[in-house]
Amino acid sequence: DQQVKQNSPSLSVQEGRISILNCDYTNSMFDYFLWYKKYPAEGPTFLISISSIKDKNEDGRFTVFLNKSAKHLSLHIVPSQPGDSAVYFCAASVGSGSRLTFGEGTQLTVNP
Amino acid sequence: EAGVAQSPRYKIIEKRQSVAFWCNPISGHATLYWYQQILGQGPKLLIQFQNNGVVDDSQLPKDRFSAERLKGVDSTLKIQPAKLEDSAVYLCASSSTQGYNSPLHFGNGTRLTVT
DSSP: OEEEEEEOOOEEEESSSSSSEEEEOOOOTTTTTEEEEETSSSOEEEEEEEETTTTTEEEEEEEEETTTTTTEEEESSSSSSGGGOOOEEEEEEESTTTEEOOOOOOOEEOOO | OOOOEESEEEEEEEOOOOOEEEOOOTTTOEEEEEEOOOTTTTEEEEEEEEEEOOOOOOOSSTTEEEEEOOOGEEEEEESSOGGGOOEEEEEEEEESSSSSOOOEEEEEEEEEEEE
């Protein structure tokens, strides 16, 4: 039962362009969503989050959009930089403090 | 601040052997998590502690996996006996509270290979 799905295993973009990573979920009870970035041989690091009372949250080059009716969220990176090359995981939870359910991850490659 | 420390970084064992992983969370973080990440999948929660009490262990295979967090600080995760399908990266994470504004901080993980 994969409640959080990232359908694109990989994404390649040119430096300076926009990267858009997508995530779909099936559990309508999820009310908190996060994106994590992971470099090889390191643990995931927190990037940005959004609660279900919002539809957009922005932090510098990173913006997360939430479409509750479509059960879809996306992460936009503008402009993309080679250092952004990593695996990106979306995650979701029900309520404060409950377990995070992660997607399978998307490998982003930003080409110079 | 110092991050989440895990050891060992790598471990190779044969099936049916036992293995233990250690985690030291960020100082002052009350909540500690163990996640299992199988190659090509996202991390899956095995167990969550709040101080030294278990909050969620619903996805922990209790016939072979055990975990403890003595004194509410360090934690160990044990597998006995190991199976081939236990090959994965075991990630420890901590957070200061259980709330929305307390994202998880992960360690670098222990990569376990069961042969």
